[in-house]
């Protein structure tokens with residue numbers, strides 16, 4: 001079957017010349033400047049988000065919709081960049097993909113967010129109160145340090161939850177729908193079975209006394225990093241960013257269609273340094289993404305996926321029982 005030239009997974013090594021880098025160095029100086037600027041878009045976006053929350057007046061921080069407005073602005077910005085700086089033609093957004101992505105994004109900010117608050121944040125806050133846990137000194141730390149601590153704390157839990165999902169079968173059944181996406185786009189990070197989305201949203205941040213601005217900043221930072229890590233944008237941020245934060249190169253390899261085994265790397269949703277520390281980091285990227293011969297799932301199939309083996313077994317048992325009664329010789 002025909003596949004685009006950059007379709008297969010390729011890994012760069014120190015001894016091998018990177019074709020993309022070679023092409024960039026051969027290009028005219030204008031093109032090189034352009035490539036550099038495009039590569040710097042994710043770090044600049046991240047810096048803009050940190051600056052926004054760092055300088056936002058208290059009234060903005062406390063207003064109920066500021067977090068959502070910034071989150072939507074980030075998503076619109078990254079989705080818009082897909083039209084200007086497309087990475088792969090095969091990942092080009094269309095109406096069906098966009099409608100699905102928007103459905104899951106709304107689900108994430110409503111049902112999933114509400115559920116995670118009810119089953120994690122609120123019980124943890126009650127526990128914190130009962131045990132008299134107080135960490136007011138955290139609020140005295142510089143704003144950027146607090147925001148980084150929050151994102152590291154959230155991502156540390158997500159890293160292990162995600163890794164567990166790739167190693168424990170019932171958990172994999174909840175996570176597999178996210179791997180059934182057949183193209184990557186700005187909002188694809190929100191696409192998955194709702195059980196998985198809740199599990200991945202759990203964190204222990206509610207046990208600590210960080211400033212509200214730092215918590216919101218960390219949430220929006222995650223939106224920027226994971227947004228770009230799923231987006232069809234040809235930004236390849238420099239090492240000062242990609243050493244710590246997950247990029248589309250890392251995450252597309254995690255989504256590779258090559259084989260299931262090949263997806264078992266680069267678990268960090270936004271913080272790739274955990275993979276570097278815990279030995280699951282792999283360099284490279286993949287343009288062809290998906291699971292099980294790249295079968296795209298409908299929203300209904302994504303919702304039913306974890307229960308499908310049980311349903312199938314029940315159906316098989318029923319059919320078997322029916323056969324026993326009516327057509328005993330059939331085989």
Ligand SMILES: [Zn+2]
Pocket residue numbers: 162166175179254
């Ligand atoms: Zn995964």
Ligand SMILES: [Zn+2]
Pocket residue numbers: 178188189230251255
């Ligand atoms: Zn993903």
